[in-house]
Amino acid sequence: MAFLLIASFFIISLIFNYINFVNCSLLRGYVPFFIADKLYYVGKNTILYIDLVGVSLDNNTIVYASKWVNINISESNIEFLPEDSFLGGKANDKIFFPTSFFSDNSEGLRLHAFDATLKKWETNISYQGIPNDYYNLDDINWISYEQTSKSYLYVGGDANLTIFDSNNLAWINGTSNPQNLLQGILGSSQIIVKYHSFVQVLPASDKIFYIGGGISGSSFGSSLTI
Incomplete structure (x- = not known):
């Protein structure tokens, strides 16, 4: 499965190398995911995807902006989506979005996910545990291990590794740094x-x-x- 993760990275790299995106504004900071023949582009409060079935990966393939599908984000259920999301779920077909919130009376962590198979949002997901450094979760890209459906984040310095088990919806705090x-x-x-x-x-x-x-x-x- 680790091989699949590496293969997925190279597939995404090849796709970006061989396709010209016309009239598309791909901003810095996006995170790409390749799920079931679809290439997802996830940015800050932005999710787009294109179905690559039947799309040739020959040099200079033209893909126009009209081919991209914009996924609606319900502002009534989701206040903010960070650009640094990660892939998980039992079938590795869900894009998770952890985001910290602060108010006058409380602070905490909300977790949302987009199911790429069902094309359905899961909002305010219940989970076990709480990461120690949840206020830093959108500072840097996550890295995921498809075999275990666990994702890892290290924000630097003396912080411990943050782990999310998307099979069991549980946060795990690493014990070493x-x-x-x-x-x-x-x-x-x-x-x-x-x-x-x-x-x-x-x-x-x-x-x-x-x-x-x-x-x-x-x-x-x-x-x-x-």
């Missing part, structure tokens, strides 16, 4: 404030690799690149 490891690299006197701009890769080894990026700490003014 790379603070000690990074201090071992940079010296024990350095206090890591933020690890950022890295790339996440989940290969067949079932380990998430964090590659590159920069480290900001209290003992040095500028970020270091690793």
